[in-house]
Amino acid sequence: MNDNQNAIEIVDLWKRFGKTSAVGDLSMRVEPGRVVGFLGPNGAGKTTTIKMLVGLLRADTGSVSVLGLDPFVDGLAVRQRTGYVPEKHALPRWMRVSDAISFCRTFYPTWDDKLCDDLVRLFALDLGKKVRVLSKGTQVKLSLLLALAHRPELLVLDEPMAGLDPLVREELVDGILQTVGNHPRTILFSSHTFADVQRLADEVAIIHEGRLLTQCSVEQLLTRTKRLRAVLADGATPDAAPEGTIWQRRNRREWLMTVREFSQDTLERVRNQNRLENIEVIDLSLEDIFKDFIRGQRSTPCT
Amino acid sequence: MHLKTLLWKDFRHQTGFLVGAIVVLLIPYVIALGAYIANYFSDQRVAEGLRFYEGASIADVMLASLLVAFFAGNAIAGERSDGSAEFFSYLPISKRASALSKLIVSLGLVVIILTFCIAVPFMFWTSGSASADRPNASEARVFLATCAAMFGVAWCASSFVRSATYAAATGLCVPIALGVTLALISDAGFPSAGELYWVLASVLGVAGVIAGTTYYIQRVEP
Secondary structure, eight states, rough: TTTTOOEEEEEEEEEETEEEEEEEEEEEEEOOTOOOEEEOOOOSSSHHHHHTTTTTTOOOOEEEEEBBOOOOOOOOHHHEEEEEEEOOOOOOOOOBHHHHHHOOOOOOOOOOHHHHHHHHHHHHHOOOGGGSSSOOOHHHHHHHHHHHOOOOOOOESSSSTTTTOOHHHHHHHHHHHHHHHHHHHHEEEEEEEEHHHHHHSEEEEEEEEEEEEEEEEEEHHHHHHHHEEEEEEEEEEOOOOOTEEEEEEEETTEEEEESOOOHHHHHHHHHHOOEEEEEEEEEOOOOHHHHHHHHHHOOOOOO | HHHHHHHHHHHHHHHHHHHHHHHHHHHHHHHHHHHHHHHSSSOOOOOOOHHHHHHHHHHHHHHHHHHHHHHHHHHHHHHHTSSSHHHHHTOOOHHHHHHHHHHHHHHHHHHHHHHHHHHHHHHHHHHOSSOOOOOOHHHHHHHHHHHHHHHHHHHHHHHHHHHHHHHHHHHHHHHHHHHHHHHHHHTTTTHHHHHHHHHHOOOOHHHHHHHHHHHHHHHHOO
């Protein structure tokens, strides 16, 4: 991969299952070394996109490039340089933890035994136990160990922490942070747990119905996306929502709107263009912003 | 190095079936032992002791021919049904190496089991102590062709479906259906049709392995 090449580049990607379009005209890119939270409601096309990234599904149209390679054509090379933890952890149930580690290390020239040992200790894995007796959380830990121990250039995580208790989730996030901290690498991970996203991600990409709604840094999203709560003057109707409004709702005289790229100018424009009794600016959490993006369903490219 | 690891994995995957096969193949001998003991202590001995074991060994040959379909059927579909096919599909494993390993292991186990099962009645026949007639070349040909067809069809079905049971059942049914069809044609006035069985069954076996392997290599798991 060249220094200026994106770790992931998706252009006009489409994938249909029968008449249903799982991914529709999706374009996004991830720069090397970035940690990207891949967000979307259930059925948004996250897993389908991820499967196309790791070469488990073929795109109908459009192109996917991972580390400069086509994951479907150069599947072996991409998989050797990529770590993947799927939503469903399908480790062979008859294997012991030590078997799974020995088996996987054969296929990765970059396998790091020391890192593997460190992760075994960090996740408190019992090497002698069979996969079938491991709890769900421990299976996820083992999957993550197998994905991390070969020092992949790209780590793809598909809701790995779904359904896990907060303690296990914290251990997993610690494991990722520890590995990423020592050796910066690109991570794309989908999750519905916004606390984890906020802790791990540099940027977020939000998709809905198979297309990208926005992709920008977490910090930018949190500092520049605000909700305005206005109370309209008696008998007044809202004239115009400000530019960058991603969602709005009016309930009698109360007018709520969530605005991207918020500034004092935005506030002044709303004040000047509408007859308001008062207006207040409300800070939003990442979860609120995500919900408003999905509710609004408007594409607002990140500037 | 990769192939060695894959062979180990595929052997372990078949271990359950192997244990099951050994148990199934021991059953006729256990029954023979029971019959032998009952016969030994009865007032009127109806047969020599060896006859019971000879019968058990012939039953084992028949059972072994059926087990062929189970090993082939489990080779690919078994990993889909337990979900591990997806895990292996995102490891950097070449599909050709994976297919080769599965074929070597399942075919190897089948050959070992058939060899052991055929060796016992063969000893009876070569020692001259057998009561049953030694099979002629034509019967041996039909037996081996049936095994080949069961293996090939089950392997091919295994490559397409998610259930090892369905794949094995297909492997068992298709050669039987072929045999019954040819027998009916033969009875209807075309006696040469019956003689075609071993040729068609052999072709079916080889074609099944080729088709199943080709499809498996091209298929994106799971």
